[in-house]
Amino acid sequence: MALSRLSSRSTTLLQPLATTSLLRRRHISTDTTPITVETSLPFTSHLISPPSRAVETSSQELLSFFRDMALMRRMEIAADSLYKAKLIRGFCHLYDGQEAVAIGMEAAITKRDAIITSYRDHCTFLGRGGGLFEAFSELMGRTTGCSKGKGGSMHFYKKDASFYGGHGIVGAQAPLGCGLAFAQKYSKEEAVTFTLYGDGAANQGQLFEALNIAALWDLPAVLVCENNHYGMGTAEWRSAKSPAYFKRGDYVPGLKVDGMDALAVKQACKFAKEHALKNGPIILEMDTYRYHGHSMSDPGSTYRTRDEISGVRQVRDPIDRVRKLIIAHDIATEKELKDMEKEVRKEVDAAVAQAKESPIPEPSELFSNIYVKGFGAESFGADRKELRATLP
C-alpha cells in the first residue's frame, strides 16, 4: 500500500516552532488540508476508463471515517447482543465488515442524492444521518423508531435525507431505484440515485429489466452491487455463471471497487455520480465482506471457514485500514483512536438504554397508515363484531 508522505514534509516546516508533540500532529477534527492517498487496489472497469487511484482526503475526513465506521461496527455488535437477548425479534441482518461502502458513499454524495438498499440497511441509515436512538428503537419495535416501530430491522427510512429504505424482498429495490432516478432527472434535480443490491439479487430478472430501462432512458442511476460473495449461504461461484457483476450490465459501463477501502469507495462513487449525471447508468461492484452470517439465524460458518472470516478481518478490515492511515499520517495516536472507540461505545450503550425505555406502539397502530388519512376505510380485527376501527 503506497502512502503519500506529505505529512512528513509539513512536519519539517513546523519543526522550528514545534516544542510539543501536540503541535507536530495535525489538529484532530478540523484540519481540511488535502492529503492524497492511493487506493489499495486499482479499479477494474468495463466499457469506461477507470478513475485515478489517487484519492484526495483530509485529516478531518479520515477521522470522521474512523469514528463513523466505529459507530456502525459498535451498533451492529450491540444489535447482535440485543437479538440474542430477544429484545430484537424477527429478522436482523448485520452489516459489520461492509461499513466502508456506506461511509465512502456518503463522503462522495449529498443528502439530495437518493439511496435505496436491501434489508441490510442499519448502517446505511446511520450514514444518511439517522440517529442511534431511532435505529435501536426501530429494531426493538418502539414508537420512537424511524418507522414508528412498524417496519423493524429491514425497513429503515429517512425521508429528509432521501433514504428510501430498507426492502425485504431480494432485488425488489432495483426497479424502484430506477424510478427514483427517473423522477430526479425529470425534475432536473442534478442528483443521482444509488441503488444497492447484493450478489444474490444480481441474478434476479427484475434487475436486468431495471438496467435496460435505465440505459434506454439515460437515467442518473448508479447501481451498486455489494458483493459480499455469499447469497445467504450460497457462494457466488455456485450461483452465478459470471461473478463479474460489474460487467453484467453488458451495454452499461461498470467499475469494480475494493469495497473494504473507504477511500476507493469514495472515489468510485464520486466518479459514478459525475458519469450518471451526464451519461446515464453505471454499475459499481463493491468487493466487500460480511463478518456475521446472512442474518442472526445464520451462524455464518456452515458455508465458509472461520479462518476465512478471521483472515479477512486481519487483512482487509475497513476500520483497521483507516486506523493505520491515520497513524501513518500522524493525525492521531493509537491511544486517541482507542479513546474515540470507547466514546463511541458509550454513545451506543446510552442509545440502547434509552431505546429500551421507549414505549411499544399502541394496538391501534396496527390499523393506521394502511391507507391515506381520511380515506374512511374500515378495518376489522379477528372478530368483525369485536374490533372495528375506521382507518385513520
Place this chain on the structure above:
Amino acid sequence: MASLLGRFCRKLVVPGSAHGSRMVSTTACDSEAVKSLNLHSAINQALHIALETDPRSYVFGEDVGFGGVFRCTTGLAERFGKNRVFNTPLCEQGIVGFGIGLAAMGNRAVVEIQFADYIYPAFDQVKRVFPTLEFDFSTAEFLIRGFNSQIVNEAAKFRYRSGNQFNCGGLTIRAPYGAVGHGGHYHSQSPEAFFCHVPGIKVVIPRSPREAKGLLLSSIRDPNPVVFFEPKWLYRPAVEEVPEHDYMIPLSQAEVIREGNDITLVGWGAQLTVMEQACLDAEKVLDFIFQLKDNWFKVSNMGLELIMQEGISCELIDLKTLLPWDKETVEASVKKTGRLLISHEAPVTGGFGAEISATILERCFLKVKSLRFNSSRRD
C-alpha cells in the same frame, strides 16, 4: 398470534389425531410400520419416496442441496445425486419457468420456493404451468416472486391452450406459508387465495405430518400442476405417527376431523390446530362455574342448572385441497348443523373463506342459520 403460538408450541396436538376414535381417515392400515415424525421429516420422507419411485423426478430450488432452510430436503442430494436434486440461483420466476419447461418434457419437477412471500415473481409463470413439475420453493413468500409471471400464465393454462398436446401435470410447487411468530411482513404470508383464482392449477394445504406426506405424494403424482403450501409454523412442533410406506391421500376430498351437531367449522393448514382447541373449549362445561367456586353456596342452584347444560358440539372439517374444493362434504355438514364458521390466516377480504361462504349460501340458503368469518390476520 405470538401468545397463541407460545400456548401451542410446547406440545402441539395435531388436529384429529389426539381424538383418534373420531378421525375419519383414509390413510394407512394398522399393520404397517409407523414412525413419530414432525412435519418437515414427513415431507422429507415423501420426497424421498417420490424420487425413488419415479426416475424422472427432480427436486430443486434455493438451498435445497444442503437440506433447505427448513430441513425438508435433507439427504436427497446425497441419495439421488446432484443431477436430480440441485440448487438454483435466487430467481423465482426463472426457477418456476425452468421447472415448467422440464415438466413439459414429461418429467416430474418438485420446485421449492423458499417462502410463500417470494412466490409473486413466479406467479405469472404459474399460469403457464407445464406437466408435472415439482418445484421446491423454500418458502411460499418467495413463491410470490414466481407469482408474477410463471404460475398463473404459464403453468395453469398450458394444457388448455395447447389443446392437450402439452401439459404441466407433474409440476408441484412447494412453499412454506403462514405465520410463524417472528416472520414479519415477508416471511408470514398466506397467498393461497391468489392461486385459488386460477383455473388449471390445484392448491393443497396439509394440516399435519401424516396428511402432508400423503397429500404431497398425491400432489406430485397428480397429472395437474399443484401448488402445495406447507404451514411453516408446524414444521418442527407438530409431531404425529406417520406410516413409513408409500401412501397417498386423495386430493379434493375434505375430511371431517371431528363430528358434531351444532356448528360446522371449516379450515385448513395450521389454523386447524387453533380451531380444534376452540372446539374443545366450546364443548367443555361452561367455565365460569369454576370461577364462582368461592361463592358456591350463593349460586348453588343456578350453578347446578348450568352444570346440566352441555357445551357446543362442533363439526370440524379440514378442506385439504382448496382448489378444486370438496363442496359436497361441507354442504352435507352445513345441512346437518345449519351453522358455518370459516377460519383462515389470510386477510378476510377476498380470502378463500369468501368463496366457501358464497358457495355454501348458494347451496344451502334455507338451511343456514348463521355464517361467520374469523381470520387471524387483520384485514
